[in-house]
Amino acid sequence: MNTDRNARIGKLKWHCRRALLELDLVFARFWAREEADFDVQSEAVLTRLLELEDHDLWDLVSNKATTDDAESAAMIKRLQCI
Amino acid sequence: MNYSVRKFDAVIVGAGGAGLRAAIQLSEAGMKTAVLTKVFPTRSHTVAAQGGVAASLGNSEEDHWHWHMYDTVKGSDWLGDQDAIEFMVRNANECVIELEHYGMPFDRLDNGRIYQRPFGGHMSNFGEKPVRRSCAAADRTGHAMLHAMYQRNVKVNTQFFVEWQALDLVRDEAGEVLGVTAMDMETGEIVVFHAKATIFATGGAGRIYYSSTNAFINTGDGVGMAARAGIPLEDMEFWQFHPTGVAGAGVLITEGVRGEGGILRNAQGERFMERYAPNAKDLASRDVVSRAMVTEINEGRGCGPNKDFVLLDVTHLAPETILKRLPGIHEIAIQFAGVDCLKEPIPVVPTCHYQMGGIPTNYLGQVVVPQGDQKSVPVPGFYAAGECACASVHGANRLGTNSLLDLLVFGKSAGETAVKELKTGGRSHKPLPAAAIDKTLARVDRLNNQKDGADVHETRLAMQRTMQKHAGVFRFKDMLAEGVEKILAIDAQVAQTQIKDKSKVFNTARIEALELDNLIEVAKATIVSANARTESRGAHVRDDALDVPETPNGRDDKNWLKHSLWYREGNRLDYKSVQLKPMTVDTIELKKRAY
Ligand SMILES: Cc1cc2nc3c(=O)[nH]c(=O)nc-3n(C[C@H](O)[C@H](O)[C@H](O)COP(=O)(O)OP(=O)(O)OC[C@H]3O[C@@H](n4cnc5c(N)ncnc54)[C@H](O)[C@@H]3O)c2cc1C
16 A cells, blocks of 8 residues: 555656756655645646646746646645745 | 566667657658657656757848858857868758748748747857847747657657666677666666667756756766766866856746846845946856856855855836746746845856767767777767767857757757668677676666665765856866865765665656766766866866966967867776868868957
């Protein structure tokens, strides 16, 4: 069970390696804060966001764009949290 | 440890601009081609490029490849090879048009032609006045480029291995390259990609510095792998820095901020650029501003508890100006400096941006090394292109937008040369050398079993801080010498890194430890080459290189008009001459570089 979670989080963390330094920094901060109690529901939402192109994801994180999806919007807020 | 073998005509490591362009060439020619990449192709660092790609199309005003050539030679401070530069600029138009045919959505003029904009250092009529030469797709040029080329590759059946980390070059006793060893991140399985042609397109290694505009993925893997396989690294002392990266983060603050009236200040609040450049002040050229910033920090006038940054102040500007004219800066300052730049200044430092040196190649994309009394002999089966390679077109300093061009021209050229060699039957699947493969297995085994070793994160940080302090944008004799000793000590620690997590599936700790093995090779090559080169040239600027008539700007052509070659074994240096003779036109003669 725990190994499964580790593998899933490992994969998610790797998918957080992006082409834009801005996003790398946002995710480094995010994982340092959230890794220990990151739940399955959050995993699903983050997985969805990580499918976005880098520029689109950065536009959301830097408030240049917004999303109608409430779960994604909440996750973006957590990513922005400094 | 077990491994399996897969056979291909060609294996390409890297799916950024250079790798994707090379792959198109091979797959279109019907070669069975594998592309390995650590991340999904369109998440390669090429995505970050916004400025555009240079080509003398002359769509908006008169332009000529010869003028582009002149600018590139001058930009390189005459360290660029003039044959390779002529090759690049003459092939620029064709490569850009090809990209258009792959579906690249370039910005257009009303008449339907590609729109072009001016970019620093690109001039008409041999340096006379700025010319519009950069072709862009809004502010997503790199991204659009990767998409167009990825789609093309899918069409021509290139086989992608996404989330695979290449570990080492497979080179036999005779020096021929027979492929790479790689790890599937999803399973931890190790596979030998046995190929008749191996192309490296792994991008730059900007993460050797503490402050870097490069994404985390830029760990110089190809350069490190080449060095471990006995290939020398060329001109690694040359790194382009950008004056204003956010301190502690590296995120780039565009020059436009100073253009709009932003002012640099030291700890005393002084507008120090008035002392260094009384006329241009904060708008002086990149190198002048960077050097002034470092001088302020070195002389104790830096800000913060460690006095290690200066401030970029826009608080005197109208908030509407900042928010309207400099979109993004407000958010970047909040996110990465934790300051509201409307009310407080932004902490900034000169930040590493681009790697000019790399794996030595000729303009055909073949990796070339000294052999006997010849300095540039092709390594059979081995090619490289893009930021990991040194063709050398950027010499001591790259011009903006010439890098995306380099990816297209030399990615294509490497692919084309490989196709030719494969078609003429000159290459076969030679038997795999067990010893070379064992080296990879031993490296991974060592990491898995290391006890009481060094922490990867701390060791990397020590390397990055040392490089920033001792081999940054402005270099000092004693600091360089001291830095070499420090980096060698850190190298010994890298050989003993330890990971706690031994799991196989997406073990990011292991991936990062293996990346550090590559970064340290780049760091050693950089600081050792920089320590030895006692002149200033392009981006390599030393405090002790005097600006006198015999050595203008500190550039010493009599002794240093030559390429450095650093060998990992013995940590030694060799040199080779610069190719001053172009392919068809006259040499662009040496003169003092001034803008
Ligand atoms: C912020 C920024 C803006 C820029 N803007 C411009 C611009 O406007 N114009 C311009 O000309 N240049 C620009 N540059 C420079 C230019 O973007 C880069 O030099 C260029 O994109 C490098 O492309 P590449 O194909 O060599 O490597 P990358 O795009 O970095 O790709 C490297 C590839 O190698 C893969 N890889 C690496 N190691 C391994 C391994 N061990 N195993 C498997 N795969 C591996 C990666 O997954 C990736 O696919 C900019 C650079 C930065 C940082």
